[in-house]
Amino acid sequence: MAGILSGSICPDGKTFIFPAFYFLSILICLSLYSYKKLFIFLILGLVFCSGYLLIQTRLSSDLPLHHISNYLDTKKIKLTGRVISFKKHHKIKYSTIVLIQSIETIGDTKKKATGKIILNIYGLSKTGPEFGDIIIFESSIKSIRNFMNPGAFDYQRFLKLKGIYGTAYSDTKKIKILTQPDQVNVFLKLIRKIEDLRTRYYDFISIHAKDSKSSTIIASLVTGKKEIISQDLRDLFSKAGISHLLAISGLHLSIVSLLFFNLFYRILSFSPSLTNSGRAKKIAGILSIFPLTGYAVFSGFSPSTQRAFIMIIVLLFSFVSEKEKDIVSSLSVAGIIILTLDPAALFSISFQLSFMAVIFIVAGVSVLKKYFLLQKTSVIAKMGLMLCITLFASLGTFPLTAHYFNIVSIIALLSNVIFIPVIGFIILPLGLISFVCFSFSPVFSILIINVCIQILSVSISILNFIISIPFSWSRVATLQWYEIAAIYLVFILIFLSLKGRKKLLPFIVFIIFLLVIVSFSTDRFQNSSNSNLKITIIDVGQGNSALIQTPEGKTILVDGGGFSDASSFDTGKFIVAPFLWQKGIWSLDYVILTHPESDHLNGLIFILANFAVQTLIKNHDRKNSESYVNLMRLCKKVNIRIWTPSTRADQLNLGPIKLIFYESPNEKFSYGYNNNSLVFKLIYNKFSMLFPGDILNNREKNLSNNTDINLDSNILLSPHHGSTTSSTKVFLDKIKPGIVIISCGRHNRYGFPHDKVLKRYKKFGIQIFRTDTDGAIFISSDGKHFSTKTHMVK
Incomplete structure (x- = not known):
């Protein structure tokens, strides 16, 4: 993390990091023979350099001459490229990512090109481009533009980290598909089948559901098409502090894996030998990976889903290997894998929120264990534990949500306690059942969807009532980095005090004091300049x-x-x-x-x-x-x-x-x-x-x-x-x-x-x-x- 942050803040290219990388590698080899105590510190230095290099490869401006970024904001050109993403449906269009292969300007010859763009396609057609298709279309490529205001979201950098440098527009009738049927391999056929099922289920719900708001929630939970959810509904869930329920996240994958684990375990429990040896749970854990993978891929396998999937898989393997109690190590391994595959994930809001929530849950549960608050196994005790877990997650994420979304939900705890079971354990399983049935038993599927819609309609009404309560939620000014740091240090101070570790308390109090001074001095500077x-x-x-x-x-x-x-x-x-x-x-x-x-x-x-x-x-x-x-x-x-x-x-x-x-x-x-x-x-x-x-x-x-x-x-x-x-x-x-x-x-x-x-x-x-x-x-x-x-x- 430190290497990725440093590489993002202070880009250096090759003048510093490569010599440091090689120097550390040599020292590591030497330390194995003489200074073994330095080995771990040298390894950490090497990891730091690796993180620095990984993020630099994403942010590097050394693009080839034939890169698509050299043809931005020009007249229309003919582009050839491969579709490399699922479709995102919007009101009057759908979008996909295209990896450009060649371009042809007017009156010019065909040239090799590279780079990814977002292609917005207008018009409806059953013969539109699919995943893996080679397509030709004409369009000018618009550069990604930020709105240049203080504190504005850096959309250009956000897409640059994904390797996307421009956007194009075309009509579905003007796109020529070059892919021949014999060029579609088994992998592409499988991916296209998944995409077709997602689209058909989304269309199925849209046609048969009367309540559009509720139907989009069901479709989003099952297919991962969160772009179809209206802004009003997003705002409603944000004010209630449960916006995470609308997108496929670690919560949804955890629920799916838990449901299938219990199903497989009950089936395997019929074998006394497997039950007595303890292998029933391990086998159930391994079998749960397969439906979990299917759900993750079917839901679009978005970056947030990928990160949640890796985290759940690591936790399942730690469970199978009987190391489930070492949750911190499992979390660290998941983080290392995620950041190695995608160093830009560190700057993702979902990554930060997910890991901060898990860290606070782990820390909070350890405090409960210290004070023997987890000894009881009654239903009330379990409900109390779920309430505490929700509280810990809410506390861990609220400074980040206040910073990124300028909103604090006072009723988040209540909303999560009510609606996580409703949406996670009722709507999501029923939605998956309706999906399985919609092809061969549409009547039964519609019946299930209508049941879900009734439940969601009542839920939305309750949410509207809850957020109408005075002071149930509040808009807040953007928290600055020093304010966020001060809040998290206060939480650390409380945690260490409860755990009885008092050596670092004076130092932490001093740092908090300095951050408060910085905050007040900044406010005074702003106020003094108001003349x-x-x-x-x-x-x-x-x-x-x-x-x-x-x-x-x-x-x-x-x-x-x-x-x-x-x-x-x-x-x-x-x-x-x-x-x-x-x-x-x-x-x-x-x-x-x-x-x-x-x-x-x-x-x-x-x-x-x-x-x-x-x-x-x-x-x-x-x-x-x-x-x-x-x-x-x-x-x-x-x-x-x-x-x-x-x-x-x-x-x-x-x-x-x-x-x-x-x-x-x-x-x-x-x-x-x-x-x-x-x-x-x-x-x-x-x-x-x-x-x-x-x-x-x-x-x-x-x-x-x-x-x-x-x-x-x-x-x-x-x-x-x-x-x-x-x-x-x-x-x-x-x-x-x-x-x-x-x-x-x-x-x-x-x-x-x-x-x-x-x-x-x-x-x-x-x-x-x-x-x-x-x-x-x-x-x-x-x-x-x-x-x-x-x-x-x-």
């Missing part, structure tokens, strides 16, 4: 979103970004909210919606639902869209005040900060959603910035011709993302900005910002910042002077 006005233009891709923080502590969010209504990507959930939580913000005094178009509105729905928002400021426009209706319904539900500035002018005073809203068309004289945008100017003594929304040239002309208003500003947020229909000469001449900030998506289909507009800005001597190249843009002002910085350092 300045802070404005952050957030990188939300093709859209707008900005955060204003006043010297007196007021927070204002202007728009929330958003993709089209057909997109499943929630800008508010995955970009804006994590940015706010990373800054320690969980309440907003004002949210301003400049106009109800998707690229400004859609991200606000999650924000209003998960942050304490006092007031929503919007224009007169209403839109008959699902997003706008949901936004208004949400305001009413959580009692958010709605304020609409007057059509002539209105002003919001926030201490030394003023927001002046300029004239906007009223309901009778609408010029369209973009032109009706709220236009406001932020003034802080001598500093000013204009937020014009997505207004077009005719609205710019009306504002420029109005002699009663002063548009002059230091900074301009580019209207309509730098389109040719905005940023007219007369408008720029009226504002006289020194800086313009363009919020736009990289390589967006609209071609924003347009070259003509960029030339116009340069002609006016305006300095240009862009979120697609600079990432988030930070503005700070004391009212006299201001500074501008970017997330991406040039």
Whole structure:
């Protein structure tokens, strides 16, 4: 672990690690003859170097010239590749991973190529590509892009660790399959049969189940297709602290192995010789591996399933070899195997959560043993043990869930106690039985599915009731590394105290004290810097979103970004909210919606639902869209005040900060959603910035011709993302900005910002910042002077 972490943080290439590797190897050989006490330390050093090298092979940028990364963000090219993954089904498409073999550019010859990409396939067809197929398709390859904001998830690195460097799009009818029937070997036939069964069972449930939410849970538990579960259902389970039940994990594999172990053991128990010799349990343990392997492969054998599978297999072998009491060694062996096969697993959230849960369970049970709390074998005692195990796992994982998901479930213990038996020991076995029966006895399978749906419907209703209880769950700001370390050190302190090991306690208390000082000093630094006005233009891709923080502590969010209504990507959930939580913000005094178009509105729905928002400021426009209706319904539900500035002018005073809203068309004289945008100017003594929304040239002309208003500003947020229909000469001449900030998506289909507009800005001597190249843009002002910085350092 130390080697992998070091290799990830401090990449070195070949200058240091290879000489160290060879030097240690020589010393190990010498120590066998003379200094045997140093042997173990030298071995640890060699293991460290191995971990360093393993992760470097994943993160290395020394890719061959014919690698697919050299053809990113270009025009369409013809690609040939092999499908190497199962399909992931989404609403209007499915995706798979393709290993590229060759490319052919227009008017060029065929070239060898290598590298993995994600291929998104639209359209339904029974003749679509399957696992192992060689396919030809045309597509431009889009590079993997991060949203460049502080604390944002590094999606590019996440996929790079998997060896994936781009994404492509195609229609199923435009994909040509080259694989011939005689080229499909036995292994491919088996894999395809499994994939076909998964898809047919998923379709079977989708057709016959009336309750879509419950049916997706059943399909996910049996087939591993967790991508089909709706975001609302995921959020519900997260708030209840049982989101781990929706994905195939160690819990599910443990339950499957336990069920089959008991089945095989009961059958073998009919033989007295096997029972008396103790071989019945060992044979049952070995036999359990086969159905466990079948379930793991059938469920898609995802990375999390692979890690859980390795862990269970190691534990089964330790049981068979009568070393089941040495759980720490078994856990260590599983970790070594997992990290050797996939060093990037160390950075996987599921890996961290799984191992932390097991470590806390082992430590907690050892404390119970010390105080003789495991001596009783009654039903009540066993129930108490299960309750304690759930508590230990919840305690071990809550700092990580708070860090990664910004949520703490107070009722997680209760939810796990209720729903682990329901989903693990009722729904999962029944789902597997329905799968076995659906091909030859569909009526019986449907009957079982309906029973599961009834149970799950009641369970979902109970969950909705539980999370509605005040303080049952809470959103939290992102925990920093030193805060997580302090929490785990407190747990270690308690554990050592209960175990009677007091030698290290003073040292641990001292480290905790230092971490608390770091935490408070960081908070003081942030608070002391609040004497300045802070404005952050957030990188939300093709859209707008900005955060204003006043010297007196007021927070204002202007728009929330958003993709089209057909997109499943929630800008508010995955970009804006994590940015706010990373800054320690969980309440907003004002949210301003400049106009109800998707690229400004859609991200606000999650924000209003998960942050304490006092007031929503919007224009007169209403839109008959699902997003706008949901936004208004949400305001009413959580009692958010709605304020609409007057059509002539209105002003919001926030201490030394003023927001002046300029004239906007009223309901009778609408010029369209973009032109009706709220236009406001932020003034802080001598500093000013204009937020014009997505207004077009005719609205710019009306504002420029109005002699009663002063548009002059230091900074301009580019209207309509730098389109040719905005940023007219007369408008720029009226504002006289020194800086313009363009919020736009990289390589967006609209071609924003347009070259003509960029030339116009340069002609006016305006300095240009862009979120697609600079990432988030930070503005700070004391009212006299201001500074501008970017997330991406040039």
